[in-house]
Amino acid sequence: xxxxxxxxxxxxxxxxxxxYSVYAPVEHGKKTTxxxxxxxxxxxxxxxxxxxxxxEVFFPQAEVMFKxxxxxLKVPERNEKPFAIWAIRNCDAKSLKMLDSVFGDARQHxxxxxxxxxxxxxxxxxxxxxxxACNEPLSTCFCHWFDGNPFDKTGSDVFVVETxxxxxxxxxxxxxxxxxxxxxKAEKADDNDVKVIDELKAxxxxxxxxxxDTKPLFDKLKKIWDxxxxxxxxxKCINCGACTFVCPTxxxxxxxxxxxxxxxxxxxxxxxxxxxxxxxxxxGHNPRGVAVQRVRQRIMHKYNYFRDNYxxxxxxxxxxxxxxxxxxxxxxEVIKKVLEY
Amino acid sequence: xxxxxxxQVKKLLEDKTxxxxxxxxxxSLPNTATPIFITKPExxxxxxxDNTCRNNLTVYLTxxxxxxxxxxxxxxxVSKGCDARSVVLYTVENQIKREQAHIIGVPCNGxxxxxxxxxxxxxxEVIDIKVxxxxxxxxxxxxxxxxxxxxxxSDSCIYCRYPDAKEYDTFIGEPRVEVExxxxxxxxxxxxxxxxxxxxxxxxxxxxxxxxxxxxxxxCPSCYCNECxxxxxxxxxxxxxxxxxxxxIFHLIRNLHIAGRCVDCGSCVTACPVDLDLRIMxxxxxxxxxxxxxxxxxxxxxxxPAMVSFCENEKQDFIM
Amino acid sequence: MCNNTYIPxxxxxxxxxxxxxxxxxxxxxxxxxxxxxxxxxMPGQFCEFSILGKGESPFGIASSxxxxxxxxxxxNRTGSVTNEIHYLNVGDIVGIRGxxxxxxxxxxxxxxxxxxIGGGFAFTTLRSMLIYMxxxxxDYGDIxxxxxxxxxxxxxxxxxxxxxxxxDDLTLHLTIDTPVEGWAKxxxxxxxxxxxxxxxxxxxxxxxxxxxxxxxxxxxxxxxGFDDTRIYTSLERRMKCxxxxxxxxxxxxxxxxxxxxxxxxxxxxxxxDAF
Numbered sequence: 022x023x024x025x026x027x028x029x030x031x032x033x034x035x036x037x038x039x040x041y042s043v044y045a046p047v048e049h050g051k052k053t054t055x056x057x058x059x060x061x062x063x064x065x066x067x068x069x070x071x072x073x074x075x076x077e078v079f080f081p082q083a084e085v086m087f088k089x090x091x092x093x094l095k096v097p098e099r100n101e102k103p104f105a106i107w108a109i110r111n112c113d114a115k116s117l118k119m120l121d122s123v124f125g126d127a128r129q130h131x132x133x134x135x136x137x138x139x140x141x142x143x144x145x146x147x148x149x150x151x152x153x154a155c156n157e158p159l160s161t162c163f164c165h166w167f168d169g170n171p172f173d174k175t176g177s178d179v180f181v182v183e184t185x186x187x188x189x190x191x192x193x194x195x196x197x198x199x200x201x202x203x204x205x206k207a208e209k210a211d212d213n214d215v216k217v218i219d220e221l222k223a224x225x226x227x228x229x230x231x232x233x234d235t236k237p238l239f240d241k242l243k244k245i246w247d248x249x250x251x252x253x254x255x256x257k258c259i260n261c262g263a264c265t266f267v268c269p270t271x272x273x274x275x276x277x278x279x280x281x282x283x284x285x286x287x288x289x290x291x292x293x294x295x296x297x298x299x300x301x302x303x304x305g306h307n308p309r310g311v312a313v314q315r316v317r318q319r320i321m322h323k324y325n326y327f328r329d330n331y332x333x334x335x336x337x338x339x340x341x342x343x344x345x346x347x348x349x350x351x352x353x354e355v356i357k358k359v360l361e362y
Numbered sequence: 363x364x365x366x367x368x369x370q371v372k373k374l375l376e377d378k379t380x381x382x383x384x385x386x387x388x389x390s391l392p393n394t395a396t397p398i399f400i401t402k403p404e405x406x407x408x409x410x411x412d413n414t415c416r417n418n419l420t421v422y423l424t425x426x427x428x429x430x431x432x433x434x435x436x437x438x439x440v441s442k443g444c445d446a447r448s449v450v451l452y453t454v455e456n457q458i459k460r461e462q463a464h465i466i467g468v469p470c471n472g473x474x475x476x477x478x479x480x481x482x483x484x485x486x487e488v489i490d491i492k493v494x495x496x497x498x499x500x501x502x503x504x505x506x507x508x509x510x511x512x513x514x515x516s517d518s519c520i521y522c523r524y525p526d527a528k529e530y531d532t533f534i535g536e537p538r539v540e541v542e543x544x545x546x547x548x549x550x551x552x553x554x555x556x557x558x559x560x561x562x563x564x565x566x567x568x569x570x571x572x573x574x575x576x577x578x579x580x581x582c583p584s585c586y587c588n589e590c591x592x593x594x595x596x597x598x599x600x601x602x603x604x605x606x607x608x609x610x611i612f613h614l615i616r617n618l619h620i621a622g623r624c625v626d627c628g629s630c631v632t633a634c635p636v637d638l639d640l641r642i643m644x645x646x647x648x649x650x651x652x653x654x655x656x657x658x659x660x661x662x663x664x665x666x667p668a669m670v671s672f673c674e675n676e677k678q679d680f681i682m
Numbered sequence: 683m684c685n686n687t688y689i690p691x692x693x694x695x696x697x698x699x700x701x702x703x704x705x706x707x708x709x710x711x712x713x714x715x716x717x718x719x720x721x722x723x724m725p726g727q728f729c730e731f732s733i734l735g736k737g738e739s740p741f742g743i744a745s746s747x748x749x750x751x752x753x754x755x756x757x758n759r760t761g762s763v764t765n766e767i768h769y770l771n772v773g774d775i776v777g778i779r780g781x782x783x784x785x786x787x788x789x790x791x792x793x794x795x796x797x798x799i800g801g802g803f804a805f806t807t808l809r810s811m812l813i814y815m816x817x818x819x820x821d822y823g824d825i826x827x828x829x830x831x832x833x834x835x836x837x838x839x840x841x842x843x844x845x846x847x848x849x850d851d852l853t854l855h856l857t858i859d860t861p862v863e864g865w866a867k868x869x870x871x872x873x874x875x876x877x878x879x880x881x882x883x884x885x886x887x888x889x890x891x892x893x894x895x896x897x898x899x900x901x902x903x904x905x906x907g908f909d910d911t912r913i914y915t916s917l918e919r920r921m922k923c924x925x926x927x928x929x930x931x932x933x934x935x936x937x938x939x940x941x942x943x944x945x946x947x948x949x950x951x952x953x954x955d956a957f
Contacts, residue, residue: 050571051481051637067485072636073573082573083603086688089734094689124927129940136925136940139686157503159487160391228503246954257397259421261577263635273929276688276922278737279601285735287688290602292930293575298593299930302920303739303761306893308933308955322932329935347581347633348417349389349396596762 022210023201024189031061033188034107036204041105041149044078046071055106066108066183069159074269074341075113076120078106079144082266082291086140086276090284104148112164112339114152114176116269121145122331123272140289149200151190152177156221158228161340163353166235169338171225172218182218189214233357235324235334241359242325246317250362254355255316257348262293264342264352265319270335273299294318320355364411367468367534371438372406374532380438380464382430384422386415393474393491397422399430411440413493416473416516417581418627420448424457424586437463442470444518444627446527447660448583451623454667457586467527469535472511472519473628477637479514483507517641518628521546529663547649553642565610565643571636572609574602578630578640579616584623584659591615613643621647622668625660687925690732690777691719693753695770701756701838707803708768709744709756709838715775723747724785725810726916726944730924731755731767732777739763740921742943743781744806746813753778756806756838782924783943786811786888787914795823797881799899801872801891802831805838807916808890812846819851826881830857830872830895834865855879873898876906883907889915900947910948917943917956 025033037043038059045064047056053068055078087094122128125145127136155162155171164170174180178197182189189210192198201207245251265271275292279285292299295315301307309315327335336352343351374380387398387408395414399422400406419439422430430437439445446465453460479488483500490501491514498514500507512520519525523546526537545551553561576592579585591599592612600615601608626648630640651657654677657668693712701707714720723743730738739761745754759768770776788811796815800808808829815822827846831837837856847854857868857875868875872895881887883906889899896915903913919931919938931938934953936945950956 050567051477052571069485069487083605096686096689127940128926134685135687137687138925138927139688160489256399257422259577259580261580261633262575263577263633266573266575267635272927274922274927275602275930276738276928277602278735279603280735283735287734287737288603289928292928294929296576296593300920302918303764308919314955318932321934322929326932326935343391345577345635347577347629349391349394351390351396354390596765598762 022189022191022214023204023207024187024210024214025207027183027186027188029206030064030188032206033204034058034061034064036206037105037107037149037200040102042100042102043105043107044075045107055109058107064108069155069157070110070112070339070341072341073267074116074339075106075109076116076269076272078104079117079141079148080120080124080272080291084140084289085286086289088286089280099143103146104144105151106148107151108153108181109150109177110155110339111152111169111171111173111176112162112337113269114150115169115173115337116176116339117145117150118176119270119327119331119333119335119337120272128330147196149196150176150178152180152193154180154182154218154221154225156183156225158225159340159344160230161343162229163233163338163340163343165226165229165232165338166353166356167334167336167338171229172222182221184214184217184221187214189218233353233360235356235360237360238324238334238356239328241362242321245359245362246321248362250358251313251317254320254358255313258295258312258316258350259348260295260297260312260315261347262295263345263347264350265293265295266291267341267345269337269339269341270323294322320352320359324356363469363534364409367411367440367466368406368409370466370532370534371400371409371440372403374438374464374466375400375403375406380436381434382436383409383438383440383466384419384430385409385438385440385466386411386417386419389414392489393476409440411468413471413474413491413515415440415442416629416632418445418448418583418625418629420445420452420463420583421581421586421629423449423452423463424583431458431462435462438466439463441465441467441527441530442473442627443522443524443526443528444625444660445583446529447524447625448627450529450660450663451584451625451667453663454665455623460663464532465527465530467530467533467537469537470519470522470525472515472522472525473632474514475516475628476632478516482509482513516628516631517549518626518631521548522626524661528661547645549642550646550649553646566606568639569609569613570606571638572604572606572613573636574604574609574612575635577633577635578613578638581629581633582620583625583627583629584620585616587619591619613638613640617643617647620644622651622655622657623659624648687779688923690730690738690779692716692775693719693778695772695774695776696752698770698772701803701840702835704835705768706759707756707836707838708759709754710767710770711745712753712755712776712778713751721781723781725788725814726785726807727781727783728807728921728924728943729753729755729778729780729782730921731757731763732779733763733766734777736763736766738777738779738922739767740782740918740924740939742807742810742916744809746810746817748814748817754810756803758803779924782921783939784941786916786944787886787946788814791815791886792821793823795826795882795885797826797828797885797887799872799876799887799889799891800827800829801895802836803838804890804892804916804918805829808888809839809842811888812852816849816852824882824885825852826855826879826885827852828855828857828872828876828879828881830859830868830875832859833862834858871895871898873902876902880906883909886912887914889913910951911946913947914944915947915950917945 052072124138124141386395389396697711926940
């Protein structure tokens with residue numbers, strides 16, 4: 022374990038910047054989101070969590086897949102440096118792993134390049150994840166419902182804890198170790214630092230709300246697919262896409278062409294199962310035309326369908342959907358209702 | 363007040379004056395209310411009404427929610443001044459029959475604007491809010507702050523002239539008819555005083571944050587088109603990317619669509635997950651309609667909406 | 683970078699055939715522009731048909747792998763992409779991505795009797811399979827085809843239907859919903875005709891058509907004694923990526939694009955919202 026003084030973070034980020042494109046929380050119009058940075062001065066550490074998740078670094082809301090013109094098709098070239106992501110919370114770091122199981126490989130055709138997503142891979146493969154421990158979880162946080170913890174290290178290459186005047190760094194992966202070892206300006210962390218981390222962790226955990234056992238959710242959902250509980254659960258949903266767009270794990274997308282006169286781009290865009298248009302077919306037929314079907318789809322995908330395919334729930338309990346929902350449709354309440362039903 | 367609201371609702375449900383009541387219940391987060399639907403008289407005790415009741419509940423009468431209109435003959439709706447105006451809007455726009463809605467007016471002192479609170483606490487989470495007269499106490503894990511109530515209320519409420527329902531079937535207490543508001547359109551006039559470049563820069567910067575989640579549109583009681591223009595793809599009117607040009611077009615067209623129809627309930631402002639300043643342009647079109655046609659949405663149930671009526675003496679300078 | 687599945691390959695429009703008088707159904711024969719782009723496929727698979735500037739739409743491949751060098755698609759004009767496809771001329775270059783999805787259980791069908799039941803313009807991949815089986819005729823037992831449409835105009839591949847009708851190594855039952863003057867074949871809905879024809883339940887059934895047809899044909903087959911494991915269908919959803927990423931074609935935990943589009947009814951039984 023190493024540590025660097027907070028005041029020396031700029032040196033560290035400069036060093037990181039040499040071999041990586043560095044992304045970190047940056048303030049953008051009163052909200053904090055992940056953006057590419059050049060110096061540590063741009064980083065905004067004040068936010069408990071970013072308003073949008075870190076998925077947009079690797080899977081942007083709109084991404085040009087190729088440009089077309091009379092000369093043919095051209096895939097945009099990308100900056101050669103691998104990505105590094107600084108100060109990502111564990112809920113997001115874990116979500117990247119989940120997204121990687123979808124985009125980085127293929128469920129039905131494991132290992133086959135044809136089914137891998139090149140746009141995701143070129144950004145996520147070889148990226149370095151600096152997971153910043155969550156010293157102060159919010160009332161919306163529920164990572165502990167899904168095997169998480171504010172100090173969980175899964176999904177990180179380097180685990181970082183912010184103390185009063187230091188960042189203490191622990192290498193988790195080989196990649197992380199290699200990088201940390203190459204930085205010679207860090208101090209060694211000592212026993213006292215370990216003690217401080219334990220204290221911070223205990224405090225953070227004390228902020229979390231009640232824990233719910235979500236293990237029975239999978240079977241329960243399978244059983245109640247047809248039950249009227251969904252009408253009750255979805256009654257207040259207004260079917261906007263806010264929850265899915267801020268979600269670190271939602272990954273459904275649309276493909277759309279933009280351009281005119283034979284010149285333009287094919288773009289992929291985040292889409293939302295909350296939108297009526299998501300499943301509407303050209304014939305007018307819509308397999309999920311009613312609001313209740315769409316709310317059910319979102320819950321089922323997260324806590325049943327995804328687990329069926331990838332043995333994990335598609336939710337890290339980051340709580341963003343809870344905090345942005347305009348009608349306070351709290352997914353935790355839905356989970357409780359389903360479990361009690 | 364709250365006891366009277368609950369007992370009135372109970373009575374309305376018991377004597378079958380209404381089949382369902384849309385109201386506010388306690389939300390899952392600190393200082394949050396959430397829409398609830400009550401059909402059993404005994405559930406009326408779940409109702410709350412305070413400064414956290416920010417949603418305009420009339421949105422459940424339209425959109426995907428037309429089901430509610432079909433399933434229940436008579437719908438009671440807990441209404442602040444703005445909600446009641448939306449019911450009037452629906453009536454004059456033939457979205458509902460006036461008798462289908464039973465407006466339960468409640469005296470409104472304005473609703474909290476979460477975003478203002480967050481600015482005051484510098485992003486720190488507020489766990490409890492206490493209101494005492496004109497003062498509120500914001501309490502967090504390690505802080506306590508007293509501020510004037512006005513500082514944490516939504517702008518829509520601070521500049522609201524009709525806090526209480528003018529059109530109602532039941533009122534809890536005594537409704538105020540109209541309150542004096544100084545500089546109702548201050549947000550607009552301040553903006554108009556800027557240069558065109560400054561205005562455009564502001565609009566561009568604000569709307570560049572838009573993530574096109576359509577929360578603003580979906581919480582808006584005035585946005586009830588079966589198919590929104592942004593969703594049409596044959597022809598596709600505007601791009602679907604969060605590029606600022608597309609987002610600006612989306613918001614500005616929405617502004618025009620709700621011209622003379624927006625009741626300034628502020629729902630879109632609170633709903634926006636990325637804090638867009640949506641009110642300026644809403645208020646701008648409201649001001650234009652008022653100046654040109656002397657019309658304010660949702661006030662008079664017998665008046666034809668501004669955009670569907672024509673008077674010979676109207677200003678016609680927009681026709682080149 | 684690994685190979686990019688999202689990039690369509692260029693194909694040239696070789697032939698366009700209008701399938702019905704009002705021109706709403708057209709069949710396009712496409713040829714590979716570049717030799718190295720050529721791909722193998724199986725009956726039942728689909729491709730994303732790309733019109734630059736408009737987007738992509740998924741279509742089942744109507745040609746059989748035995749028809750070398752071409753890909754055949756029959757396109758119903760409904761939305762903006764299909765509209766644009768209908769404007770294509772011979773010689774135009776279009777983009778194709780594929781082959782995508784799984785295929786009919788041809789291995790399992792070997793040595794078995796096969797009943798093909800189709801409705802309307804969903805006969806595309808059924809044509810692919812039928813031609814494939816006829817080319818490898820000795821591998822299969824009796825082949826029965828029941829194919830219906832609202833009226834004679836809406837039956838596709840009319841010339842081939844006439845040829846198949848003449849063959850003695852397959853039985854063809856054509857039907858239309860309501861009587862039309864001059865129509866000498868069956869009249870009635872596909873489920874009714876299936877009951878009339880009453881194929882032997884030891885056969886394997888492949889059913890493709892509008893959801894309503896499938897919904898009413900299934901009980902008929904079950905009544906006749908067909909087992910769920912021996913009834914197959916191909917599902918349609920709004921596939922966009924075609925490789926199991928975009929989530930648009932999800933039904934339960936399956937994605938139509940990679941787990942399908944071909945499913946047995948045994949599989950579909952456990953999926954809540956397949957129909």
